[in-house]
Every structure is written in structure tokens, then in C-alpha cells.
């Protein structure tokens with residue numbers, strides 16, 4: 001038996017080849033050859049000239065037997081490995097992989113993850129950030145450690161009390177109103193009853209505007225400059241994250257390094273201008289938003305007050321600004337994007353939420369009290385965070401040699417916690433772990449899975465996300481305002497390609513068809 005290429009069709013009359021089909025981008029290449037099976041003993045199997053046509057039928061049969069024996073062996077080995085897999089439950093066993101030049105241990109067992117993240121085993125700290133990520137988000141609260149972390153967290157926490165968040169709701173609503181009005185105008189000028197909007201980008205702009213105005217009281221022009229510089233630094237980080245970091249290479253004036261230095265300067269100068277204008281602005285104190293809270297912590301000590309534990313120097317404030325500009329909008333925008341996606345795919349849930357919103361908020365701009373009554377909305381957002389968590393990985397390393405389960409980890413081993421894998425663990429979340437079922441959160445987030453605190457979207461332990469209430473409030477508000485005004489569905493142009501671009505994003509955006517409710 002031998003596999004032979006199908007003969008090519010003969011050339012057309014006059015020796016012309018048949019016309020090539022027209023190719024469009026994205027079309028598969030047309031097949032010009034095919035495979036067919038034919039019997040015959042003049043064949044080559046495995047090695048050149050074996051069995052060969054002079055060796056006779058005996059060699060040919062031996063060759064066939066060998067092929068059959070190899071196939072049986074391959075089947076037996078693969079069945080054995082499958083059984084081994086089940087017996088040892090290898091799906092949760094930590095494994096080592098290489099991320100570019102760096103070895104990493106991936107840990108997806110909930111028991112081990114809880115040990116890593118909990119205070120009791122406080123021997124795990126954040127892994128060293130890649131220099132490109134560091135220049136984008138700064139060494140702020142996300143990356144500082146030990147006594148510095150305690151000091152930063154104490155200074156920043158008062159900026160996120162529920163009372164402050166309630167006041168911010170109004171600002172968030174006015175940012176969302178501008179965007180929604182734009183879509184309404186577009187819809188009323190359009191001939192069709194539906195308009196198409198690419199939501200991923202629009203949500204990034206919206207959440208950037210919100211963090212600018214609520215946390216930094218900044219005009220959106222300066223804010224845009226910050227985001228623009230951070231976006232470009234993010235692109236550099238994505239392009240270089242797998243590269244070997246040769247010592248001294250970052251000081252070479254390569255094209256990319258020069259571009260990075262320019263962006264770093266731009267980012268720092270713009271943030272300095274925002275800070276400077278707050279310092280020189282009229283009024284009592286520096287305000288009570290995030291920037292005001294940081295500036296009070298910076299300058300009150302200069303006036304001789306004994307608040308050593310609450311000091312931030314100017315460089316630390318700049319780093320925190322980088323952190324909060326980035327963390328404060330990037331993640332929330334993807335939560336909104338994936339929620340729009342899931343509500344488009346599950347219109348029955350879109351209808352349920354619209355009913356809830358119209359019942360609790362009617363057609364008014366929702367306030368914080370109304371938002372606190374949107375139970376089903378909370379369930380949908382939590383389920384979205386479970387299936388499409390914007391923060392995909394958490395990184396840690398042990399500060400000393402450590403035993404983790406059956407694993408001995410040398411000091412400094414890079415550990416990766418893959419949140420999406422854990423969130424789809426069927427033993428913990430049930431057989432429907434891969435499905436969209438917001439009802440699993442009907443009795444609250446801690447009772448949604450077979451073990452408490454299985455939802456890692458905002459992390460757990462002593463270092464959870466400081467902005468989680470801010471993010472949930474913003475997401476609820478924006479979704480409520482959209483549901484009050486529009487029906488929506490996925491555009492046929494949508495391509496499902498969730499991508500790890502530091503955060504989890506739809507690689508080709510989210511085109512959505514919008515139809516005004518009262519059209």
C-alpha cells in the first residue's frame with residue numbers, strides 16, 4: 001500500500017494552465033493536489049529503498065507487519081498515558097514551562113493557590129516585573145512589597161471608601177452620558193434602524209475618561225496624553241516581553257530603546273504637570289480624590305506632623321499615578337467589553353437585566369443606591385469576570401526555599417497563577433464550569449463554588465484589588481445606562497479571539513449592532 005500524489009490535470013488546449021482562482025485576504029489556499037491510497041508492492045515505507053522492489057513479497061509483508069506493530073504500540077502507549085492522567089489527576093499538577101528565557105511554574109490547584117495568596121504563608125511576594133511593564137505602570141501599589149506596601153496601601157485606601165465612591169457615581173454617569181448621546185445621535189442620523197459600534201475601543205476611552213475625572217480631577221486632554229504614552233509603552237512591552245534581557249542592553253540607544261525613553265519622559269512630564277496644577281490650584285488642601293489624598297500624605301509631613309507611616313515622596317506619587325491611570329481603566333474596560341459580548345450571545349439575560357434596570361432605576365441616571373439593588377446585574381458581572389477575567393495571570397515568587405504541596409521551590413522561582421484555568425475547574429465550579437450561568441452567584445460570591453473564595457477575578461488574601469468596588473460600580477452604572485437606551489446584538493463581523501495582551505482582550509475588537517429602545 002502506498003500514498004501517491006494525485007496526478008495533476010493536463011494543461012488546457014494549447015498548453016495553457018487553468019486560470020488561478022482569485023484570492024481574497026483570509027481565503028484558504030485552493031488545493032492543487034490530493035492524496036489517494038493504492039495497493040502495490042513497489043513502495044517506499046519508512047525508509048528510502050525499503051522494502052524495495054527487488055526484495056520480493058516477503059520483505060513487503062514484514063514491512064506491513066512492522067507498521068501494524070508500531071501502530072498498536074502507539075495506541076497502547078496513548079491509552080496508558082490517558083489512564084495515568086486520570087489516576088494522578090495531572091490537570092492540576094504544577095508544571096514547568098519556559099516563557100522566553102525564563103522558567104516558570106504554573107500552579108492551578110486551588111489548595112496551592114490559596115497557600116500562595118494567603119497571609120498565613122506570607123513567604124510569597126510579587127515576581128520581578130519586566131522592565132517594559134515597570135515603565136508603563138510604575139512601581140506603585142501593584143508592585144511594591146513589605147513595609148512600603150503597607151505604607152502605600154494605608155495612604156491610598158481612604159480614596160476608595162463607599163462614601164467617596166457614591167460621590168463619584170455622578171461623574172461616572174456624566175462621562176457615560178456623553179458616549180451614549182453620541183450613539184443616539186448616530187442612530188437618529190442613520191438610515192438603518194441599527195448602527196454598528198466597535199465597543200472595545202469606546203469602553204477604553206470611557207473608562208480612561210472616568211479615572212481621569214474621578215481620581216485625578218484632571219482635564220481629559222492631559223489624561224489622554226498619559227493614556228497615549230501608556231498604550232505605546234504597552235505595545236513595546238508586548239513586543240519585547242519574550243526577549244532575552246541581556247545585561248546592559250537597555251542602555252543601548254536602539255530605535256526601540258530611544259522610543260521607550262522618549263515615552264517614559266513624556267509620561268513623567270505630563271504627570272508632573274497634572275500634580276503641579278493641583279498643588280498651585282486655589283482652595284483648601286489638595287482635594288479628597290486619589291491625587292488629593294496622595295498629596296496630603298506627601299506635604300503634611302513637611303509641615304511637621306508626626307505621620308511617618310503615611311508619607312509618600314513625589315517619585316512615589318508619580319509611580320502611583322502611573323499605576324492608577326493604567327489599572328484604573330484598562331481592566332474595567334475589558335470587563336465591560338466581555339459583559340456586552342456575553343449579553344449579546346445570551347439575549348435572554350440581556351432582557352432580564354433590562355427588566356431589572358427599568359424596575360429599579362426607571363429611565364433616570366442610576367445613583368449608587370439604585371445600583372446597589374441590581375442583584376442580577378452583579379451576578380452577570382461576576383460570571384463575566386469568572387469566564388473572561390481581565391487579569392489573566394498573577395505572578396509570585398518565594399522569598400526563601402519553600403515546600404508547596406509535594407513541590408520543593410528554590411528561593412525566587414517564578415510562579416504563575418492562571419486565573420481562567422482555575423475559574424473553569426469542574427471539580428470546584430461544577431460540570432457547567434465552561435458555561436455562562438450567572439445563577440451560580442445567586443447566593444453570593446463566596447457560595448458560588450464548592451469551596452469559598454474560588455472567584456479570583458479581584459484576587460483574594462491580604463492583597464486584593466483596591467479598586468474592585470470602584471470597578472463594579474462603574475461597570476454596573478455603564479451597563480445599566482446602555483440597557484436603558486438600547487437593544488444590542490453581535491455584529492456578523494465579530495471574530496471570537498480572546499487574546500493575552502497583558503490583559504484579556506478581544507483581539508479584533510467587539511463590533512456590536514445597536515438599536516434604540518424607542519426606535
Ligand code: HEM
Pocket residue numbers: 141142143153323324327328329331332335385389390391393394395456457458459463464465466467468470471
Ligand atoms: C474589572 C476591573 C478590575 C479587575 C478585574 C482587577 C483585578 C485585580 C487583580 C486580580 C489584582 C491582584 C493582582 C495581583 O495580586 O497580582 C488587582 C490589584 C490591584 N488593582 Fe485591580 N482590578 C480591576 C480594577 C481596578 C481599578 C478600577 C483600580 C483602581 C482604581 C485597580 C487598582 C488595583 C491596584 C492598585 C492593585 C494592587 C493592590 C495591592 O497589591 O494592594 N484595579 N486588581
